[in-house]
Amino acid sequence: MTLSYHIASSEQRPQKPIPLLGKDCVIRSNVPLAPLSSFRVGGPAQWYVTPKKLEQLQASFQFANFEGLPITFLGAGSNMLVSDSGLSGLVISSRHLRHISFEKETGLLNVGAGELLPRLAWKAARMGWQGLEWAVGIPGTVGGAVVMNAGAQGKCMADVLVNAQVISSNGQIDILSAQDLEYNYRYSKLQGKSILVAQATFQLQPGENPALIRAITSENFHKRRSTQPYHLPSCGSVFRNPGPKPAGWLIEQAGLKGYQIGMAQVAHRHANFILNCGGATAKEILQLIYHVQEQVEKQWSLLLKPEVKFMGDFLEVASL
Numbered sequence: 067m068t069l070s071y072h073i074a075s076s077e078q079r080p081q082k083p084i085p086l087l088g089k090d091c092v093i094r095s096n097v098p099l100a101p102l103s104s105f106r107v108g109g110p111a112q113w114y115v116t117p118k119k120l121e122q123l124q125a126s127f128q129f130a131n132f133e134g135l136p137i138t139f140l141g142a143g144s145n146m147l148v149s150d151s152g153l154s155g156l157v158i159s160s161r162h163l164r165h166i167s168f169e170k171e172t173g174l175l176n177v178g179a180g181e182l183l184p185r186l187a188w189k190a191a192r193m194g195w196q197g198l199e200w201a202v203g204i205p206g207t208v209g210g211a212v213v214m215n216a217g218a219q220g221k222c223m224a225d226v227l228v229n230a231q232v233i234s235s236n237g238q239i240d241i242l243s244a245q246d247l248e249y250n251y252r253y254s255k256l257q258g259k260s261i262l263v264a265q266a267t268f269q270l271q272p273g274e275n276p277a278l279i280r281a282i283t284s285e286n287f288h289k290r291r292s293t294q295p296y297h298l299p300s301c302g303s304v305f306r307n308p309g310p311k312p313a314g315w316l317i318e319q320a321g322l323k324g325y326q327i328g329m330a331q332v333a334h335r336h337a338n339f340i341l342n343c344g345g346a347t348a349k350e351i352l353q354l355i356y357h358v359q360e361q362v363e364k365q366w367s368l369l370l371k372p373e374v375k376f377m378g379d380f381l382e383v384a385s386l
């Protein structure tokens with residue numbers, strides 16, 4: 067395909083949307099990312115696209131390669147802190163890569179990367195398919211969960227994933243097994259790579275009693291809601307659990323519950339959550355993350371490692 071896109075300099079933004087493969091998929095400029103991230107902070111994407119099909123995804127990669135633009139992937143934005151200055155290059159959102167198919171005979175579940183985990187967990191529960199009850203409280207997409215090895219209640223993606231269909235920036239499509247992804251605690255080898263998860267296949271157990279699976283799913287859902295603050299924007303747990311004590315406990319013991327910088331606050335209900343209490347900036351949140359790290363290190367001689375992904379330029383904060 068011959069490509070000829072006409073991108074003006076950044077001073078001329080916003081520009082008219084650029085159609086990709088007809089009018090069904092357009093690349094838009096200067097798109098606010100705060101509403102697309104669970105922290106509700108961050109500046110705009112220089113360029114933004116939400117492909118629905120594989121061909122549109124491949125064309126999006128081609129566009130970025132042709133223009134020499136860096137690429138960032140976005141799922142539900144529930145595990146990222148987007149810089150106040152936004153993201154340069156092309157943000158490819160996988161939220162519209164949606165399809166679900168349950169294979170009754172094998173117990174395999176094939177899903178598009180944009181499907182949301184809670185929706186999937188409830189759907190499986192209603193059908194009496196066991197295996198995703200733990201995922202109901204994780205507000206991310208399948209793609210983000212595969213990359214993060216998301217987990218709860220002692221279970222994680224690595225326990226159910228059979229394989230993932232991925233696409234590289236040169237348009238190449240591959241199937242990677244769970245073993246290929248080198249899963250570890252909240253880790254896969256896809257993190258930080260220019261490889262997008264387009265679809266995933268999970269092994270579940272069909273034929274269970276739907277009422278029972280629904281009850282377990284519901285219990286997990288309510289337990290999460292009563293112990294974690296879902297009422298204000300956050301990214302869930304900010305830090306990885308270093309073990310043997312959870313990060314939340316270490317932060318709480320350092321006396322940081324309720325500690326606030328600007329409108330960013332260490333949650334009272336769960337100290338490993340940082341809340342945007344209304345109008346917080348990414349800079350304030352990052353300053354609070356640094357402060358928590360410092361205080362915990364002082365008290366416990368242990369440096370907490372962030373689980374949240376930092377997207378964009380934070381140089382200004384780093385030099386404070």
Ligand SMILES: Cc1cc2nc3c(=O)[nH]c(=O)nc-3n(C[C@H](O)[C@H](O)[C@H](O)COP(=O)(O)OP(=O)(O)OC[C@H]3O[C@@H](n4cnc5c(N)ncnc54)[C@H](O)[C@@H]3O)c2cc1C
Pocket residue numbers: 104138139140141142143144145146160179203204205206207208209210211212213214215216217218256258261262263264295296300301302303375
């Ligand atoms: C209230 C709350 C509770 C949470 N509870 C949990 C929990 O119990 N357990 C847990 O593990 N997490 C939890 N999280 C964090 C988050 O929901 C998970 O990490 C989730 O898996 C992130 O998915 P996402 O689609 O939002 O990814 P995003 O935040 O959009 O992206 C996360 C990373 O994955 C990359 N990425 C996203 N989609 C793709 C794709 N299709 N292909 C390639 N790379 C991609 C991004 O570039 C980024 O680096 C919670 C978050 C919130 C807000």
